[in-house]
Amino acid sequence: MATFTVKKQQTKPFDGQKPGTSGLRKKVKVFQQEHYLANFVQSTFKALPAEKIRGSTIVVSGDGRYYSEDAIQIIIKIAAANGVGQVWVGQDGLLSTPAVSCIIRDRVGSKGEKAYGAFILTASHNAGGPDEDFGIKYNTENGGPALESLTDKIFENTKNIKEYLIAEGIPHVDIHNTGRSTFSGPSGEFAVEVFDSTEEYVNLMKKIFDFEAISRLLARPDFTFCFDALHGVAGVYAKRIFVTELGAAESSLVNCVPKEDFGGGHPDPNLTYAKQLVKTMGLGSPVPEEIPEFGAAADGDADRNMILGKKFFVTPSDSVAIIAANAVGSIPYFRHGLKGVARSMPTSAALDVVAKGLGLRQFEVPTGWKFFGNLMDAGMCSICGEESFGTGSDHIREKDGIWAVLAWLSILAYRNRDVAADGKLVTVEDIVTLHWKTYGRHYYTRYDYENVDAGAAKNLMDHLVKHHSDLDGLNKIIKDTRPEVAEVALGDEFEYTDPVDGSVSSHQGVRFLFKDGSRLVFRLSGTGSVGATIRLYIEQYQSDRSKTGADAAGTLAPLVQVALVISKMEEFTGRSSPTVIT
Numbered sequence: 001m002a003t004f005t006v007k008k009q010q011t012k013p014f015d016g017q018k019p020g021t022s023g024l025r026k027k028v029k030v031f032q033q034e035h036y037l038a039n040f041v042q043s044t045f046k047a048l049p050a051e052k053i054r055g056s057t058i059v060v061s062g063d064g065r066y067y068s069e070d071a072i073q074i075i076i077k078i079a080a081a082n083g084v085g086q087v088w089v090g091q092d093g094l095l096s097t098p099a100v101s102c103i104i105r106d107r108v109g110s111k112g113e114k115a116y117g118a119f120i121l122t123a124s125h126n127a128g129g130p131d132e133d134f135g136i137k138y139n140t141e142n143g144g145p146a147l148e149s150l151t152d153k154i155f156e157n158t159k160n161i162k163e164y165l166i167a168e169g170i171p172h173v174d175i176h177n178t179g180r181s182t183f184s185g186p187s188g189e190f191a192v193e194v195f196d197s198t199e200e201y202v203n204l205m206k207k208i209f210d211f212e213a214i215s216r217l218l219a220r221p222d223f224t225f226c227f228d229a230l231h232g233v234a235g236v237y238a239k240r241i242f243v244t245e246l247g248a249a250e251s252s253l254v255n256c257v258p259k260e261d262f263g264g265g266h267p268d269p270n271l272t273y274a275k276q277l278v279k280t281m282g283l284g285s286p287v288p289e290e291i292p293e294f295g296a297a298a299d300g301d302a303d304r305n306m307i308l309g310k311k312f313f314v315t316p317s318d319s320v321a322i323i324a325a326n327a328v329g330s331i332p333y334f335r336h337g338l339k340g341v342a343r344s345m346p347t348s349a350a351l352d353v354v355a356k357g358l359g360l361r362q363f364e365v366p367t368g369w370k371f372f373g374n375l376m377d378a379g380m381c382s383i384c385g386e387e388s389f390g391t392g393s394d395h396i397r398e399k400d401g402i403w404a405v406l407a408w409l410s411i412l413a414y415r416n417r418d419v420a421a422d423g424k425l426v427t428v429e430d431i432v433t434l435h436w437k438t439y440g441r442h443y444y445t446r447y448d449y450e451n452v453d454a455g456a457a458k459n460l461m462d463h464l465v466k467h468h469s470d471l472d473g474l475n476k477i478i479k480d481t482r483p484e485v486a487e488v489a490l491g492d493e494f495e496y497t498d499p500v501d502g503s504v505s506s507h508q509g510v511r512f513l514f515k516d517g518s519r520l521v522f523r524l525s526g527t528g529s530v531g532a533t534i535r536l537y538i539e540q541y542q543s544d545r546s547k548t549g550a551d552a553a554g555t556l557a558p559l560v561q562v563a564l565v566i567s568k569m570e571e572f573t574g575r576s577s578p579t580v581i582t
């Protein structure tokens with residue numbers, strides 16, 4: 001057994017190690033600076049109670065992006081030096097973000113031990129490679145992202161750090177073969193265990209869903225399926241679940257080999273970046289002759305998802321509402337009913353209408369999955385979702401791309417349970433249009449202005465807030481721009497008081513609520529790594545069941561124009577059009 005000693009390495013603070021909505025994300029080149037990652041990891045250990053760290057088990061893995069392997073080796077050495085007893089690593093360093101959450105909650109080691117926390121190495125949907133992004137975030141004992149109280153402490157520590165602890169004598173650990181390596185250090189044995197990345201997660205999915213029913217759906221000759229992992233870590237899970245467990249054809253998986261640069265693409269499952277899938281599903285041009293009935297994609301770390309039908313896009317806001325409306329009959333995990341539902345503020349109110357219809361408790365939280373965690377831990381929420389292509393439930397404390405796909409397949413399987421193979425298949429589009437006829441439709445779109453000058457973005461937001469104190473003036477501008485648009489009834493900055501711990505989060509987005517129920521929301525992204533990203537969310541409710549089938553872009557055009565005028569978007573940013581529309 002190799003022995004190691006603990007060295008105190010002198011270091012100096014780096015600026016800007018404040019973790020954002022989902023951890024610290026920077027260019028790989030920034031992370032490659034000597035001591036940069038080590039400073040952050042040491043600052044995290046220092047922010048955690050020492051007695052909890054001593055002898056603990058910590059998970060380290062991620063989406064396999066460039067620099068992951070180097071980072072894993074560094075973290076192993078710092079963990080060992082800080083008294084961690086064992087590091088668990090998914091094979092090849094791969095674990096999806098939802099799988100990490102599942103491992104923390106469900107995996108039991110050979111001595112009955114459980115993980116205390118995890119370092120997840122991912123920058124989610126941001127591009128990867130030597131010139132792109134790397135990221136690290138810490139998840140706690142409940143399997144969810146660290147709360148602000150902890151990330152604030154970590155950030156404080158990064159500002160004062162003078163030294164970190166690192167093990168000397170631990171060789172490069174093989175993370176490609178499963179097995180256990182042990183080392184002997186000053187405070188006893190330290191181990192690194194490399195394990196199968198899929199097993200616990202697959203077992204959890206089997207407990208939640210009716211795999212037999214989904215297999216029967218996938219076996220129908222008239223049901224064709226396509227999943228695109230965008231070269232992220234979802235591919236590993238897709239192969240095991242869709243092909244091995246559920247019997248889908250291998251050819252239904254696209255871009256399912258994880259690559260450290262995601263094949264040069266942007267691993268973000270939306271209409272702009274999941275180009276290949278969008279084309280396959282008949283939403284691009286040319287339209288292929290044969291189009292699958294169901295298409296889905298996930299992001300780099302497999303927590304986001306996009307759901308498509310044949311020539312049909314399901315907005316994430318509709319997706320969570322439809323899953324909530326159908327969960328009880330279709331998904332065994334929910335057979336006893338839902339405890340409640342939740343959405344992030346900019347997500348459309350489609351979920352609210354379902355909650356009202358089903359008599360469920362409903363919560364509106366700021367953007368960021370961590371806000372759902374408290375509600376779930378308190379047993380107040382079963383299903384939640386965000387407009388940013390995140391959907392999930394209280395089975396773990398992260399959003400879950402593969403779960404969302406299985407949820408949709410379950411709904412399809414249930415709706416088609418009595419349809420003979422030669423009968424007419426109930427499609428994704430059928431399910432969505434029927435939902436609109438039942439609950440009304442929230443026309444919805446999001447405009448992103450990426451990599452805008454940070455000062456300009458701030459000025460635009462300040463300008464918007466000024467409108468709040470002069471709604472008469474604002475309504476006059478609106479009337480002059482598009483007289484058919486309703487008046488603004490309320491303008492504010494969203495503020496949230498957590499019903500569980502009473503903590504208050506302010507300045508969570510600038511809102512304009514219109515008299516007819518329409519909404520405009522402006523926010524600055526918390527996940528970008530260069531400049532600022534302005535997000536503009538546009539929503540209009542149509543309760544007249546005969547008008548739910550119109551074109552979304554056309555329906556929303558007047559409201560969009562109003563948004564651009566009242567924000568002076570072009571004047572502030574110099575942009576005449578958004579970089580991404582979803």
Ligand code: G6P
Binds near residue numbers: 022124386526535
């Ligand atoms: C991450 C979080 C989500 C959040 C999203 C917002 O994906 O996990 O919970 O909705 O970031 O990103 P933004 O760039 O809009 O701050």
Ligand code: ZN
Binds near residue numbers: 124300
């Ligand atoms: Zn992600």
